[in-house]
Amino acid sequence: MVIGSTVAAQPVLAQSNPPCPGVSATAFVNWPQFHSDPCHTGYNPNEFILSPATVGNLVLDWLYTTGDIVWGSSPAVVNGVVYVGSHDGNLYALNARTGTLLWSYPTGSSQSSPAVVNGVVYIGSYYDYGLYALNAVTGTLLWKHNTGLRVDTSPAVANGAVYIALPDGTLRALNATTGALLWNYAVGETIASSPAVANGTVYFGTYSFGNVYALNAATGALLWTYDTNTTMFSSPAVVNGVLYVGGYDGNLWALNATTGAFLWKYQTQSEVYSSPAVANGVVYVGSFGYDSLSAVNATTGELLWKYWPGGDIVSSPAVANGVVYFGCRDGHLYALNAATGAFLWSFTIGRVDDSPAVANGMVYIGSFDHNLYAFHLPAQ
Numbered sequence: 001m002v003i004g005s006t007v008a009a010q011p012v013l014a015q016s017n018p019p020c021p022g023v024s025a026t027a028f029v030n031w032p033q034f035h036s037d038p039c040h041t042g043y044n045p046n047e048f049i050l051s052p053a054t055v056g057n058l059v060l061d062w063l064y065t066t067g068d069i070v071w072g073s074s075p076a077v078v079n080g081v082v083y084v085g086s087h088d089g090n091l092y093a094l095n096a097r098t099g100t101l102l103w104s105y106p107t108g109s110s111q112s113s114p115a116v117v118n119g120v121v122y123i124g125s126y127y128d129y130g131l132y133a134l135n136a137v138t139g140t141l142l143w144k145h146n147t148g149l150r151v152d153t154s155p156a157v158a159n160g161a162v163y164i165a166l167p168d169g170t171l172r173a174l175n176a177t178t179g180a181l182l183w184n185y186a187v188g189e190t191i192a193s194s195p196a197v198a199n200g201t202v203y204f205g206t207y208s209f210g211n212v213y214a215l216n217a218a219t220g221a222l223l224w225t226y227d228t229n230t231t232m233f234s235s236p237a238v239v240n241g242v243l244y245v246g247g248y249d250g251n252l253w254a255l256n257a258t259t260g261a262f263l264w265k266y267q268t269q270s271e272v273y274s275s276p277a278v279a280n281g282v283v284y285v286g287s288f289g290y291d292s293l294s295a296v297n298a299t300t301g302e303l304l305w306k307y308w309p310g311g312d313i314v315s316s317p318a319v320a321n322g323v324v325y326f327g328c329r330d331g332h333l334y335a336l337n338a339a340t341g342a343f344l345w346s347f348t349i350g351r352v353d354d355s356p357a358v359a360n361g362m363v364y365i366g367s368f369d370h371n372l373y374a375f376h377l378p379a380q
Contacts, residue, residue: 018045019239019278021199022158031077031357031364033115034154035275035316038197040237042277042284042355047320049361054377055323055335056345058363061376062099066092070366072111072152073123074316074355078136082357082364083121084372085110091123091132092372093139096362099374103139107132113154113194113355115162120176122162124151131155131164133179143179147172154235158197161217165191165204171213173202173220183220187213193245194275198238198257205232205245212236212245212253214260224260228253235275235316237283242298244283246272252285252294254301264301268294275316275355277324279338284324286313293317293326293334295341305341309334316355325363327352333365333373349373 020039035042050058067088075084082096087109093102112124120142121134131145153165161182162174169189173182189208196203202217210230214223234246243257248271254263269289276285282304283296291306292313311330318325324338333352335345350369357364363375 019043029360030079031075031359032117033076033157034074034113034194035235035237035277035355036318038156038158039239040194040196040235040275041239041279042237042275042316042318043279044318044320044358045279047358047361049377050321050323050358050363052322052337052344057377058335058345058347058375059378060347061362061374063371063373064092064094064099064101065371066090067370068109069368069370070372071353071368072113073366074113074154075357075364075366075372076114076116077357077359077364078116081136082372082374083114083116083136084366085112085114085123086370087111089127091121091134093121093136094372096360096364096374105132105134105139105141111152115155115157117157117176122155122157122176124153124155124164126150126152131162131174131179133176145174145179145181153191154194156195156197156202159217163195163197163202163217165193165195167191169206169208171195171202171204171215171220173217185215185220185222187211192233194235196236196238201257203236203238203243203257205234205236207231207233210247212243212255212260214257226255226260226262233273237276237278239278239298244276244278244298246274246276246285246287248272250287252276252283252296252301254298266294266296266301266303273314277317277319279319282338284317284319284338286315286317286326288312292328293324293336293341295324295338307336307341307343314353318356318358320358325356325358327354327356327365327367329353333363347375
């Protein structure tokens with residue numbers, strides 16, 4: 001492994017309040033949906049077991065082997081259960097501490113990350129064109145919304161609604177309890193980005209022309225658009241009134257979340273597929289090239305440090321208690337000091353494109369080798 005240049009490192013401060021408005025602090029003991037919360041912060045402010053001082057002692061606790069690659073479906077962790085989809089066509093619910101299978105449900109091949117809110121698991125299907133809602137305890141089907149198209153983005157759940165982006169260029173809002181369609185907004189260009197929801201607004205980027213959209217989350221009315229003029233696979237993160245998103249042109253963009261006004265952009269060396277994580281005034285984003293993980297000042301866009309692990313990063317980083325975690329196409333899961341970028345720990349698990357989940361002193365991540373991995377500290 002190679003450590004890239006370290007620039008103007010800053011301390012990472014503890015934060016007691018959740019950075020996503022409308023989400024209770026207790027919810028952050030868990031990791032309930034893609035990138036932790038509907039704002040996509042990628043941050044768990046209530047993780048206090050793992051830290052820069054202890055994470056180097058992580059060991060493999062268990063792994064669960066599915067029938068195909070775990071790709072596109074990042075795990076969710078809620079109330080002692082971890083949920084993940086596999087390309088073998090199943091959604092799995094496993095005991096988060098032991099890896100014991102609790103139940104599985106055939107949803108069709110899934111590269112959508114599950115969201116678990118109010119006792120319900122929501123997940124999209126790539127092959128049978130459905131968005132599923134299942135009882136989180138039993139796996140019983142509650143409802144299914146037939147989209148007519150593959151679902152390869154992850155649902156965001158907030159304020160009683162489920163938001164899902166579809167490749168035909170539509171963003172749909174469904175009643176989270178019944179699955180009834182609330183509204184549908186068509187942008188006329190392909191969407192590969194998963195929506196984020198913050199302060200009554202839903203945000204997403206587009207694949208075809210690189211536009212960022214902001215819609216009223218209750219009505220679907222257009223609030224603003226911003227043209228980045230590049231392809232977007234990255235999903236936006238919204239923190240403290242700023243939207244952060246990566247582009248295929250290698251830029252990390254920062255826009256005013258209320259108006260869509262340009263604030264700044266940071267140029268990496270290559271394409272950004274990774275969705276940014278934001279914690280304590282720092283934005284962390286993965287990219288291709290020799291500055292694969294960059295830490296940038298969230299206010300100014302100034303580079304703080306960068307780290308090159310020896311491979312491209314598609315994985316969206318996760319941040320908790322002064323540590324940033326990410327998977328790499330070099331076949332490793334990494335943990336770095338979030339303040340300095342210093343290497344703390346790694347483990348060989350095979351190619352990883354998905355985002356890790358960090359909750360209750362454990363780290364979970366899926367891999368191309370068909371496994372879901374769980375790591376914890378050795379028993380004292």
